[in-house]
Amino acid sequence: MEEVVSAERARYDFKKTMQEIVDIRGRGTELISLYVPASKQVFDAMAYLRDEYSQSSNIKSKTTMKNVQGAIDSIMSRLKTYKTIPPNGIAIFCGEIPRAGDQTRMVQFVINPPEAITAFLYRCDSQFYLDPLKGMLLDKKSYGLIVIDRNECTIGLLTGNRIETLKHFDSLIMGKHRQGGQSSVRFERLIEIAAHEYYKRVAESATDLFLNRPEMEGILIGGPGYTKDFFFREGYLHHELQKKVIDTFDTGYTDEYGLKELVENAKNSIQDMGLVKEKSLVQRLFGEIRKQDGGLSSYGEEEVRSALSMGAVDTLLVSEGLNRRRIEVECDNGHRYEVTVHKGKDENAVCNVCGDGVTVLRNEDIVDDFFEKAEAFNTRVEIISTDSEEGQMLLTAFGGIAAVLRYKVA
Numbered sequence: 371m372e373e374v375v376s377a378e379r380a381r382y383d384f385k386k387t388m389q390e391i392v393d394i395r396g397r398g399t400e401l402i403s404l405y406v407p408a409s410k411q412v413f414d415a416m417a418y419l420r421d422e423y424s425q426s427s428n429i430k431s432k433t434t435m436k437n438v439q440g441a442i443d444s445i446m447s448r449l450k451t452y453k454t455i456p457p458n459g460i461a462i463f464c465g466e467i468p469r470a471g472d473q474t475r476m477v478q479f480v481i482n483p484p485e486a487i488t489a490f491l492y493r494c495d496s497q498f499y500l501d502p503l504k505g506m507l508l509d510k511k512s513y514g515l516i517v518i519d520r521n522e523c524t525i526g527l528l529t530g531n532r533i534e535t536l537k538h539f540d541s542l543i544m545g546k547h548r549q550g551g552q553s554s555v556r557f558e559r560l561i562e563i564a565a566h567e568y569y570k571r572v573a574e575s576a577t578d579l580f581l582n583r584p585e586m587e588g589i590l591i592g593g594p595g596y597t598k599d600f601f602f603r604e605g606y607l608h609h610e611l612q613k614k615v616i617d618t619f620d621t622g623y624t625d626e627y628g629l630k631e632l633v634e635n636a637k638n639s640i641q642d643m644g645l646v647k648e649k650s651l652v653q654r655l656f657g658e659i660r661k662q663d664g665g666l667s668s669y670g671e672e673e674v675r676s677a678l679s680m681g682a683v684d685t686l687l688v689s690e691g692l693n694r695r696r697i698e699v700e701c702d703n704g705h706r707y708e709v710t711v712h713k714g715k716d717e718n719a720v721c722n723v724c725g726d727g728v729t730v731l732r733n734e735d736i737v738d739d740f741f742e743k744a745e746a747f748n749t750r751v752e753i754i755s756t757d758s759e760e761g762q763m764l765l766t767a768f769g770g771i772a773a774v775l776r777y778k779v780a
């Protein structure tokens with residue numbers, strides 16, 4: 371079973387990693403940025419890196435040379451773990467960054483970008499080179515497009531305003547002519563079998579083309595007649611894709627032009643979908659909170675965490691403005707516990723129980739911590755921006771973490 375990261379999490383992780391990388395500065399010209407598009411073979415990229423490695427022996431400063439070579443080495447071992455480059459390419463950032471005193475430490479970030487990397491690029495500088503990724507942030511959401519009737523099908527992708535045709539094929543159903551001696555019942559039956567096979571082929575292509583795009587916001591299905599609805603209703607699509615279908619829309623065509631019609635006709639549905647969706651999610655929560663017994667609501671970190679661990683959470687709402695990390699620590703006396711700290715604050719210096727020094731066993735963004743716990747119970751997670759009044763209220767009045775429950779918990 372392929373691992374499918376939700377669009378929500380992919381977007382959050384991308385944004386967060388970008389924030390982490392953008393301010394990093396190296397001591398010298400020794401931070402390496404590598405962009406590899408999907409069209410590049412892994413061994414080509416490796417050959418390029420080996421070449422850079424040998425050229426780096428000309429660097430005058432012994433420390434810089436050592437650091438550059440260390441970074442190239444580290445990138446190569448990461449790259450080696452890929453059989454092929456993922457559909458949108460990958461970007462790797464690696465190098466020694468300053469620590470206290472004269473120390474440095476090696477960092478490496480791997481980004482699976484939400485849009486395709488178009489050009490191979492290697493750069494060694496005193497900071498990471500992020501320009502190719504900057505335009506990709508957030509709002510250019512992408513949608514899968516399928517236009518289908520019984521004759522043909524076209525599959526495409528909408529990213530921002532760009533429509534890309536990914537695949538087109540004919541059904542060949544009508545090519546099966548009735549043979550002499552065949553009964554019309556049998557003929558009808560053959561046609562239905564052919565149609566079924568055709569829908570299956572469409573669905574398999576959709577799986578190939580869409581399943582590895584976690585950033586994809588939704589799928590739009592179009593076509594002139596009832597075929598599109600039949601295709602959707604009968605559940606031919608992979609279940610992860612089926613969940614993403616926004617709606618079906620009438621179009622006159624099922625070719626490349628049909629994709630344009632589909633986007634045009636679905637525009638109202640996808641316009642501002644992000645913010646409208648966020649607002650309605652928070653309103654649903656507020657609706658529960660307003661009920662006399664608190665309805666199916668839960669809010670505040672500890673309360674939500676406990677409901678989540680019981681599997682009682684249907685939808686988890688987490689504010690993007692939440693600036694905290696979840697850490698697990700252990701002291702020399704064996705006291706081990708988890709605690710939430712504000713980002714950048716070092717509240718983990720001493721043990722809560724005995725006051726001795728502690729070792730940090732795990733340290734991650736609190737949102738990732740919640741994502742992981744939610745995945746275990748098939749709980750839906752929604753990151754809520756602070757761009758709407760509702761989003762602001764979630765952060766300020768409800769601590770930035772709230773949930774709509776599946777059932778009431780005591």
Ligand code: ZN
Binds near residue numbers: 702703704705725726
């Ligand atoms: Zn202790």
